Amino acid sequence: MAEQRPIISIEDVSKVYGFGDATTVALDEVSLDINKGEFIAVMGPSGSGKTTLMNIIGMLDRPSHGIYKLNGRDVSRQKRNKQAKTRRDNIGYIFQSFNLLPRLTALENVALPLAYKRVPQTRRLKAAARALDQVGLSDKEYNLPTQLSGGQLQRVAIARALVNGPSIIIADEPTGNLDSTSARVVMELLSEIHKLGNTVLMVTHNPSLTRYADRILYMLDGSIVYDEASAVGEMPTRVQRAVQALRTSDDDEKLASVSAMMETMPEPKSSDDEDKGKKKKRRKSARKKRGKKAKK
Amino acid sequence: MWNEYRKMAFTSIRGAKFRSALTMFGIIIGVSSVVTIVSLGEGVKQQVTTQAGEISDSLVVIRPGKEQEASAFSLDVLRTYVDNNTGSLSEKDWQDTLEVDNVSSSVPVGIVSGIATFEDAEYNGNIIASTARLPRLLNQNIEFGEYFTDSGSTKKKVAVIGRDVAEQLFGENVPIGKSLQIRGEKFIVQGVFEQQDSGTFAAININNSIMIPYESAKDIGGNIQLLQIYVEAEDATQVDAVSDDVRETLIKNHAGQEDFTILEREEALEATNAVFYQLTVFTAGVAFISFIVGGIGIMNIMFATVSERTREIGIRKAIGATNSQILGQFVMESALLSILGGFFGVLLAFVANAIIRVTTDLQPVTTWQVVAIAAGLSVVTGIVSGILPAAKAAAKDPIASLRTDA
Numbered sequence A: 001m002a003e004q005r006p007i008i009s010i011e012d013v014s015k016v017y018g019f020g021d022a023t024t025v026a027l028d029e030v031s032l033d034i035n036k037g038e039f040i041a042v043m044g045p046s047g048s049g050k051t052t053l054m055n056i057i058g059m060l061d062r063p064s065h066g067i068y069k070l071n072g073r074d075v076s077r078q079k080r081n082k083q084a085k086t087r088r089d090n091i092g093y094i095f096q097s098f099n100l101l102p103r104l105t106a107l108e109n110v111a112l113p114l115a116y117k118r119v120p121q122t123r124r125l126k127a128a129a130r131a132l133d134q135v136g137l138s139d140k141e142y143n144l145p146t147q148l149s150g151g152q153l154q155r156v157a158i159a160r161a162l163v164n165g166p167s168i169i170i171a172d173e174p175t176g177n178l179d180s181t182s183a184r185v186v187m188e189l190l191s192e193i194h195k196l197g198n199t200v201l202m203v204t205h206n207p208s209l210t211r212y213a214d215r216i217l218y219m220l221d222g223s224i225v226y227d228e229a230s231a232v233g234e235m236p237t238r239v240q241r242a243v244q245a246l247r248t249s250d251d252d253e254k255l256a257s258v259s260a261m262m263e264t265m266p267e268p269k270s271s272d273d274e275d276k277g278k279k280k281k282r283r284k285s286a287r288k289k290r291g292k293k294a295k296k
Numbered sequence B: 001m002w003n004e005y006r007k008m009a010f011t012s013i014r015g016a017k018f019r020s021a022l023t024m025f026g027i028i029i030g031v032s033s034v035v036t037i038v039s040l041g042e043g044v045k046q047q048v049t050t051q052a053g054e055i056s057d058s059l060v061v062i063r064p065g066k067e068q069e070a071s072a073f074s075l076d077v078l079r080t081y082v083d084n085n086t087g088s089l090s091e092k093d094w095q096d097t098l099e100v101d102n103v104s105s106s107v108p109v110g111i112v113s114g115i116a117t118f119e120d121a122e123y124n125g126n127i128i129a130s131t132a133r134l135p136r137l138l139n140q141n142i143e144f145g146e147y148f149t150d151s152g153s154t155k156k157k158v159a160v161i162g163r164d165v166a167e168q169l170f171g172e173n174v175p176i177g178k179s180l181q182i183r184g185e186k187f188i189v190q191g192v193f194e195q196q197d198s199g200t201f202a203a204i205n206i207n208n209s210i211m212i213p214y215e216s217a218k219d220i221g222g223n224i225q226l227l228q229i230y231v232e233a234e235d236a237t238q239v240d241a242v243s244d245d246v247r248e249t250l251i252k253n254h255a256g257q258e259d260f261t262i263l264e265r266e267e268a269l270e271a272t273n274a275v276f277y278q279l280t281v282f283t284a285g286v287a288f289i290s291f292i293v294g295g296i297g298i299m300n301i302m303f304a305t306v307s308e309r310t311r312e313i314g315i316r317k318a319i320g321a322t323n324s325q326i327l328g329q330f331v332m333e334s335a336l337l338s339i340l341g342g343f344f345g346v347l348l349a350f351v352a353n354a355i356i357r358v359t360t361d362l363q364p365v366t367t368w369q370v371v372a373i374a375a376g377l378s379v380v381t382g383i384v385s386g387i388l389p390a391a392k393a394a395a396k397d398p399i400a401s402l403r404t405d406a
Ligand SMILES: Nc1ncnc2c1ncn2[C@@H]1O[C@H](COP(=O)(O)OP(=O)(O)OP(=O)(O)O)[C@@H](O)[C@H]1O
Pocket: A017, A018, A024, A025, A026, A044, A045, A046, A047, A048, A049, A050, A051, A052, A053, A289
């Protein structure tokens, strides 16, 4: 692993929003190397900067400070049009809310990234059909997004992310809007993509989904506070305990004390309390989030 | 890529048909009113020009007597001639114009005194002495038989007659081979003119005219009054010079007097042109305003579209669209709206013209130039008014765009 050049390498990347008193540090000097073929699950409470990190790695956003090297090349200062092309050729994006274009059929949606690459129409549609077949939706080619279920929509979105043959797939809470059965199908697809040698980055709030990953990042307040390798198919012990803790305990702890604990966390093999606290915090904010959504 | 933009634009225009129609409305009204006004103007102009005696660009017309104003529109040339029957043009004048530089031909139109008879019938029409080139000069076709040529037949006693002469004198449509008598001489009919609808040949009605070769007319004696002389320059650019030279030659012939009138097409149409210049300025004003208004309408809707489709823009960017590609897509959409508006505007103008034709005496004429200009202006308007909204779309931040609900 050490001699291999990382596919993604970020050094001291910060992202700051706002000015003066209203400044939010969404990412605080984060450094991270990701090797080709890793499946990384990113966890952490709401507002900890997971999406921000994904957006920067996915080149939808630029870091305020720091360097982002993709395949060894510094891409953080590329011109916007050039960045768009780099993104198009290297990165496939999967969103929590699918983000398909409502007026296009499934097939057209999947083919769209190729249109921006100037692939001729017939080849484009053929490639899109193949990608849809890969996600098991070859019978839904001509359905509009409104004629598909949530799980099917996410599979179309995965096909779209794959159609360009990108080496990196970024999925920000891909199962966040799905029931457990659909979520399972989506996760199996991501797992297959991973097995084909692609690098997958996935943000999730569901600890049990980390068993598909071979590396787990925990974020808190804009920093990566924990970075652990794990065998695929297994949940790391910390996560298992956290899941158990979530099942058993329901205390509300103050967020501040949790973060304080996280920050002073000495070693990965630290106490369970800190772990529990973190998970509780996550769940709490997740609850808050759900509340927000319900209001909309 | 432009092909892609076109498809995308069609998809979104089709996705919002009613709004697209409203957006195009300004351009539709603008284009249709401009095309209709110009067509009306063109129609009136063509009618006037036809009445002006089909003077071609390279033609100079000489008439006897000094007319106060160049009145090529006047349909009363014959009466003018009769009224101030000065008889000021002579055969020598005609022959001399042939010697003027850059003159390719000169054609006399002389009235022969006399009455044509056939058996017991008499016909009181115009007997005109001229040369072979006359019908071509006047765009007058021969329906049956043929016109006389200059070579060989110049002294032949032949005649080409109008439709009314054929019917009234001979009582048949094609009396070719029969002969009529003028001043006791027999002239064999060798052609019949096509029916002439309006007073093209100055005021002479071809339908009741009998044309005979000039030389033959001289042979039978009697008086030939030169009604006019058509002098044709080698090309239109020399017409002014030819006109000046002809004037000089004729003044010399007439002992220093200018007792004749020289008309050029330019002069003849000057008055007409002044009117149409004003009409053109007015139309250009209408066009300008309507395209501005139409363009603002499009720009307004495009801005709204861009705001509404923020999320779509975010998605497109997230899956690899560059800023330029987003710009291209929206400029294309705006241009397409405008082009479609122009297209429907032209259609509407055709409908309006058809209605005008049926309900009034006016004959609107739509030239391809005005359609081309309308189409061109539509494209330009669409592109210009699409640029700002498209630039706004292209500059959108993908993340913020993805977060919106639109
Ligand atoms: N455009 C923005 N302007 C200002 N602050 C922002 C903006 N985007 C994100 N932030 C802030 O940056 C921090 C990190 O946000 P981010 O979306 O990365 O969190 P997250 O870990 O993805 O949370 P969640 O689990 O709820 O999706 C938050 O405090 C958020 O309020």
